[in-house]
Amino acid sequence: AAGVIQSPRHLIKEKRETATLKCYPIPRHDTVYWYQQGPGQDPQFLISFYEKMQSDKGSIPDRFSAQQFSDYHSELNMSSLELGDSALYFCASSLGQGPYTGELFFGEGSRLTVL
């Protein structure tokens, strides 16, 4: 079965550079979530989109922005990168409407290292 696809899997950037992470949700899933997980930390919710509109906002820095496109894939743009942005970034998808099983399906994550 198709899963959530994230790219790139690994990314190394310098401070003050920009980075873009991409997420392709499971087919027919209309909701995408972005989470940031630092070393030894729990996943922190950043932002979510439903039907291409922002539906919820968590602890996303102002330096970060995201959007969901017409094909439902999403991109997380990070600018003026800081050392503290080094983390594993997970994308998850779900079906926004319909029977709610409570399950978010996570991608394998994109590991960002800022030097």
Place this chain on the structure above:
Amino acid sequence: GQNIDQPTEMTATEGAIVQINCTYQTSGFNGLFWYQQHAGEAPTFLSYNVLDGLEEKGRFSSFLSRSKGYSYLLLKELQMKDSASYLCAVSPYSGAGSYQLTFGKGTKLSVIP
């Protein structure tokens, strides 16, 4: 806001039973979830409770008491592969199309022979 507490670490023996507790305080509630996460990998869904009581799924069971803000995950017949972090998460439900989860800090379970 949401506040979720669970033990940081636990150790149990292969073949045994272990119970991981979670207490939560949340401004809204649309369910409590347990996810398993192996180091460096994505969290994977284990269970979902929205009503009080016990949900059983094979070797894993999850219990919820909404009045007490309490849940536990019960793992039976422990196997070495069960060594992982177990994340308790609450869905505050912010409206149609958003079921974002707030995760606890996770309980790192080590299964020893």
